[in-house]
Amino acid sequence: MRSLGLLLPALVPSWRFFDTIGPSPRIEYAVLSSPDATPEGWQEFRPRPQRVSPLAMLMRLFWNPRWNETLFLVSCAERLMDHPTLHSEDEIYRRIAADLGRDPDAASQPPWLCFRLVFMARDRDGLIREEGFRAAPRRREAATSR
Numbered sequence: 001m002r003s004l005g006l007l008l009p010a011l012v013p014s015w016r017f018f019d020t021i022g023p024s025p026r027i028e029y030a031v032l033s034s035p036d037a038t039p040e041g042w043q044e045f046r047p048r049p050q051r052v053s054p055l056a057m058l059m060r061l062f063w064n065p066r067w068n069e070t071l072f073l074v075s076c077a078e079r080l081m082d083h084p085t086l087h088s089e090d091e092i093y094r095r096i097a098a099d100l101g102r103d104p105d106a107a108s109q110p111p112w113l114c115f116r117l118v119f120m121a122r123d124r125d126g127l128i129r130e131e132g133f134r135a136a137p138r139r140r141e142a143a144t145s146r
Helices: 002-011 054-062 065-082 086-101 140-145
Strands: 026-032 112-123 126-134
Touching: 026 086, 065 086, 065 112, 065 126, 086 112, 086 140
Parallel strands: none
Antiparallel strands: 026 112, 112 126
């Protein structure tokens, strides 16, 4: 019986290690023509798919590097909110610029990039979006090279 008591915590995880449970920040980006331009047309970075097939879910259990990288970005975003560091900001910029660079029309897009962290919360009237952090604009080439 003592062995079962030692094995049980490994089989049934405890979720008490979370200090608080709150909304996860969403990363949104905007491309700008100049560093002084007002960001418009914010787009969510790597939005979650609306549906995932059962086969895709099964495959993701074994191989899903893009989702692992997205989880890393969420960690960077949470760190930016708690203890802002240039490292976390650089990592987010690097991934956004790399994803935008894969677009065939990348050369024709504006050269500046900006991102913000947005939190979603439910209210009686619906969803509330609150901006928690906004990074200073950077040139897209500089965002990938840092």
